[in-house]
Amino acid sequence: MVNHRQRQQASWKGSCWKPSLAACLLPLLAAMPAGNARADIQTGRTAARALSSTERPKGPVVITPTRRDPLPGVVVKSPTATGAGKRPAPQPRILPRTAPQSPGTYPWRLNITATVFWVGEDATERNPVANHKxxxxxxxxxxFGGFDNPDPLHRTMDFRPKTFIPRQNPFYVALPYNDVCKGEHKPEASRVIPWFHREFSGKGQSVCKGRWVQIIYNKRSCFAQWEDCGPFTTEDWPYVFGDKPPVNTHNKGAGIDISPAVRDYLGIPGGTAIVHWRFVEFYRIPRGPWSKWGDNNPFVNRDLGPGKRALQTKEDRLRQQQEAIQRELMKDPAKLRRQLQG
Known part of the structure; x- marks a missing residue:
């Protein structure tokens, strides 16, 4: 005989032991905050796929960049966000770097007209300034040691003049900028020359003289030192250190002068050619005919290694300061004793 308690348990098992899924989820859904339940629960790509076209927000998608630079060789400054109804933020500014694109190299100047010049050249209509200095x-x-005769018949197979051994590197160029004027550096020099602060050695001492460049003509590469300024101007820093074309319009818009040694090594048949050139740090330059001669050549004169001139100048200044302090102390022996005791 079934008692009352057993009948109650049987009734409970029959009605609620297997509730429907909807019946169990209703209390949970009622307890959730209002809003799009699927958007609140799902995250990441799953949520993006789950939203239908009518549920997706309208307007542009804003992607927050990572800290990695999006483009090598440029600095990107992003504008600040603006609220609704406010004036839109300006577009990002992209500033070109003046530092090397890769260690020891600098950007190329492409398709530049090169003209030939030489030490001891007299002034002509084509070259209004003599190159005796x-x-x-x-x-x-x-x-240099004499007249750098450009006539191929008066030059040796190793790209030097026949009549003497040059005391400076016969592989030299001129570029249309001078960083020094009237014994002082020009105002823009410290700002536009990439290596200025690293190579600065004193007031009015050029940081451009002797710098190395790489020149390419017809798939042949040559290296030379910057030893003069021109053609036709010494103020064109936007071209020499930037991305502007040469301002000069003479001689087919020439932007670099090359020596007879550079001409002969590259195989340039006449007095002008279209070349590519760039600055190169000394440690990236291979040995070649440009490494044989010259007191101004770091391959020959080890004391001209990169940065050594600046280091020597700083050491000289420090030594002079120490000597000045010692002279002042020797004028007052009592002060010197106090300094030593203290």
Missing amino acids: SSWDSAWKES
């Missing part, structure tokens, strides 16, 4: 050496011809 340079922008940085008033006795350039004497420093």
Whole structure:
């Protein structure tokens, strides 16, 4: 005989032991906050796929970039966000770097007209300034060792003049900028020259003289040192250090002068050619005919290694300061004793 308690348990098992899914979820859904339940529960790509076209927000999609630079060689400054109804933020500014694109190299200047010049060249209609002296050496011809005859018949197979051994590197170029004027650096020099602060050695001492460049003509590469300024101007820093074309319009818009040695090594048949060039740090330059001669050549003169001139100048200044302090102390022996005791 079934008692009352057993009948109650049987009734409970029959009605609620297997509830429907909807019946169990209703209390949970009622307890959730209002809004799109699927958007609240799902995240990431699953949520994006789950939203239908009518549920997706309208307007542009804003993607927050990572800290990695989106483009190598540029600095991107993003504008701040603006609220609804406010003036839109300006577009990002992209600033080109003046530092090397990769260690030891700098951007190429492409399709530049090159003209040939030489130490000891007399002034002509094509070349209104004689090259007996340079922008940085008033006795350039004497420093070089003589007249750098451009006639191929008067040159050796190793790209030097036949009549003498040059005292400076016969692989040289001129570029249309001088960083020094009247014994001082120009105002823009420290801002536009990438290596200025690293190579600065003193007031009025050029940081451009002797810098190395790489020149390419017809798939042949050559290296040379910057030893003069021109053609036709010494102010064109936007071209030399930037991305502007040369401002000069003479001689087919020439933007670089090359020596007879550079001409012959590259195989340039005449007095002008279209070349590509760029600055190169010394440690990236292979040995070649440009590494054989010259007191101004770091391959020959080890004391001209990268940065050594600046280091020597700083050491000289420090030594002079120490000597000045010692002289002042020797004037007052009592002060010197106090300094030593204290």
